[in-house]
Amino acid sequence: MDDRHIIALVGRAVARDQAAFAELYDVYLDRIFRYIYYRTVNRQDAEDLTEQVFLQAWAAIERFRWQGKPFVAWLYAVAHNVVIDWRRRGVTSESLNDGDNLIDVESASAAQAMSQWIDADLLAKAIKQLTPEQQEVIILKFLDGFDTATIAHMMDKREGTVRALQLRALQSLRRELERQGEGLAA
Amino acid sequence: MNRLHKESGLAEALEQGLAEGGSGSVVLDRDVADLVRLARMLEDTATLVVPSDEFRARSRQRLLMHMARSGRQRHSLRTSIAERARGWVIRFSAALAALSIAGGAAAGASASALPGDLLYPLKQVTEATVLQLAPSDSARQDLLLHQADTRLDETARLLQQGRDTEAGVTVARYDDTLAALTAPANPEPVQSQLGSNEARLNELQESAPPPARPGLERALAVTKRSLNRPGPTPPPGADAVAVQTAVAPKPEPHQSQRPSDVADAQPAAVGASVAAKFGERGGAATPEGPAASHREDLQHRLQPTPVGIEPDTAAAEGSSIESDASPAPDGSDPAARADAPVVRATESAANPRANAHADTAQPGRTATERSGAPRPAPAGRGRP
Numbered sequence: 181m182d183d184r185h186i187i188a189l190v191g192r193a194v195a196r197d198q199a200a201f202a203e204l205y206d207v208y209l210d211r212i213f214r215y216i217y218y219r220t221v222n223r224q225d226a227e228d229l230t231e232q233v234f235l236q237a238w239a240a241i242e243r244f245r246w247q248g249k250p251f252v253a254w255l256y257a258v259a260h261n262v263v264i265d266w267r268r269r270g271v272t273s274e275s276l277n278d279g280d281n282l283i284d285v286e287s288a289s290a291a292q293a294m295s296q297w298i299d300a301d302l303l304a305k306a307i308k309q310l311t312p313e314q315q316e317v318i319i320l321k322f323l324d325g326f327d328t329a330t331i332a333h334m335m336d337k338r339e340g341t342v343r344a345l346q347l348r349a350l351q352s353l354r355r356e357l358e359r360q361g362e363g364l365a366a
Numbered sequence: 367m368n369r370l371h372k373e374s375g376l377a378e379a380l381e382q383g384l385a386e387g388g389s390g391s392v393v394l395d396r397d398v399a400d401l402v403r404l405a406r407m408l409e410d411t412a413t414l415v416v417p418s419d420e421f422r423a424r425s426r427q428r429l430l431m432h433m434a435r436s437g438r439q440r441h442s443l444r445t446s447i448a449e450r451a452r453g454w455v456i457r458f459s460a461a462l463a464a465l466s467i468a469g470g471a472a473a474g475a476s477a478s479a480l481p482g483d484l485l486y487p488l489k490q491v492t493e494a495t496v497l498q499l500a501p502s503d504s505a506r507q508d509l510l511l512h513q514a515d516t517r518l519d520e521t522a523r524l525l526q527q528g529r530d531t532e533a534g535v536t537v538a539r540y541d542d543t544l545a546a547l548t549a550p551a552n553p554e555p556v557q558s559q560l561g562s563n564e565a566r567l568n569e570l571q572e573s574a575p576p577p578a579r580p581g582l583e584r585a586l587a588v589t590k591r592s593l594n595r596p597g598p599t600p601p602p603g604a605d606a607v608a609v610q611t612a613v614a615p616k617p618e619p620h621q622s623q624r625p626s627d628v629a630d631a632q633p634a635a636v637g638a639s640v641a642a643k644f645g646e647r648g649g650a651a652t653p654e655g656p657a658a659s660h661r662e663d664l665q666h667r668l669q670p671t672p673v674g675i676e677p678d679t680a681a682a683e684g685s686s687i688e689s690d691a692s693p694a695p696d697g698s699d700p701a702a703r704a705d706a707p708v709v710r711a712t713e714s715a716a717n718p719r720a721n722a723h724a725d726t727a728q729p730g731r732t733a734t735e736r737s738g739a740p741r742p743a744p745a746g747r748g749r750p
Binding site: 198201202205206209210213214217218223226227230231234235238239300303304318321322323324325328340343344346347348350351353354357 | 373374376377378380381400401404405407408409411412414415416417418421422425426428429430432433434436
């Protein structure tokens with residue numbers, strides 16, 4: 181469960197307090213962006229969809245009710261729906277080749293950033309190939325840092341099931357990266 | 367089974383290796399160690415996956431603007447709903463007014479209803495609603511004159527049918543209507559109409575049976591008084607108190623000296639309870655005196671009631687309305703009478719407030735919700 185400050189902010193936001201919701205935006209922006217990025221593998225799309233998530237969350241915040249889960253779980257549910265809608269519209273685009281993520285490589289720091297982004301991008305592409313449940317576990321565990329018990333609660337699963345999912349997700353991810361590496365080598 | 371057992375062991379080992387954080391205190395299977403490294407790589411790259419500062423600032427600004435705008439839209443939505451409801455009530459009332467004023471057979475069954483008829487309460491609430499929503503004093507004056515004329519029509523028809531007691535009740539309501547014509551906005555048509563009424567009452571009085579005459583005498587006196595003419599000497603049996611009842615506040619409707627009271631003696635308790643139910647304040651004197659008290663009383667009675675029965679009428683005309691609830695001649699249960707539910711259904715349908723409420727029941731949902739914005743699934747459910 182969230183700390184008292186977050187709970188208070190959520191309470192005010194549910195009562196349509198704009199300042200409180202803006203503060204929640206500051207707290208959760210990175211996590212929602214990351215959650216979406218690993219599903220879209222495109223920085224520009226991730227930014228657009230992240231903004232949509234918060235707009236829709238504001239529209240629906242009055243219906244939010246605590247269910248013993250972190251507030252971010254509700255935001256993830258909104259994000260999940262936004263991504264699903266986005267996929268249905270068929271506007272997905274590839275990341276490295278579409279120019280969206282181009283970084284000026286003239287400077288060393290920019291080159292390093294690009295290298296890191298390529299790593300992140302490759303990982304995101306590999307994650308995208310996992311099953312939805314495996315993606316969920318990978319994002320919640322390794323990108324968001326939730327412990328297994330919390331993830332089990334958020335996903336309505338037993339901890340043993342989450343541990344098994346976690347194992348299979350990492351195994352699948354490794355295979356996918358190997359496949360990508362073979363493709364690049366070829 | 368064996369494979370599942372092995373996978374479970376690997377999952378446990380991975381969990382342990384992740385918890386160790388690669389400290390090396392636990393000797394890991396090579397495969398598990400690879401997975402732990404992969405997990406660390408994921409964690410490391412995650413910190414890089416953040417939106418640009420430019421997006422962070424602009425998106426926040428757009429969100430703030432959106433929230434402010436949606437707040438204003440919600441306010442205007444609420445306002446427009448209220449305006450729409452008010453407009454709906456006015457249109458509904460105008461339609462009812464058209465029905466009532468047209469008075470034709472096709473204009474609605476209630477327009478020709480007489481006291482004691484099932485649809486008479488509907489007619490009463492229609493008149494009260496229309497009067498309350500009159501856009502000007504002049505319009506209100508016209509409506510009151512028309513309603514007074516309607517009462518005389520009803521009285522004449524009741525007398526023709528031999529319903530003398532109900533005719534007495536109705537002509538008393540004519541008195542009440544005239545009493546509401548205080549300080550007419552346009553005296554000329556009032557004088558003209560009252561002159562016609564006077565002639566008509568004289569005609570009715572000549573042909574009316576003796577039981578109905580005191581009420582007609584009283585109405586004539588009130589009409590003459592409204593014409594600033596001295597009224598006739600109250601007839602025997604219609605004493606000064608009765609005359610005053612027509613133009614001044616009455617203590618309690620069921621305590622008045624109207625002819626209907628004789629007939630109402632049996633259902634008086636029911637009438638009193640109905641009056642209490644509708645918040646009947648009776649004729650309690652006000653600091654401003656009897657006239658003000660009367661106006662207040664009349665205004666109160668002209669308020670559309672939730673069930674479509676004028677409180678005053680419910681009490682004063684017990685002979686008509688309570689007749690539906692009074693024991694049947696054959697002693698059968700009044701609730702089982704076929705006509706009783708009809709009255710209630712009609713009253714409900716005629717209640718403009720109830721209908722207005724139904725019209726605005728929907729706005730519980732916000733504009734955003736209605737726009738079809740995807741609803742977030744319950745947290746932790748419906749996920750990939």
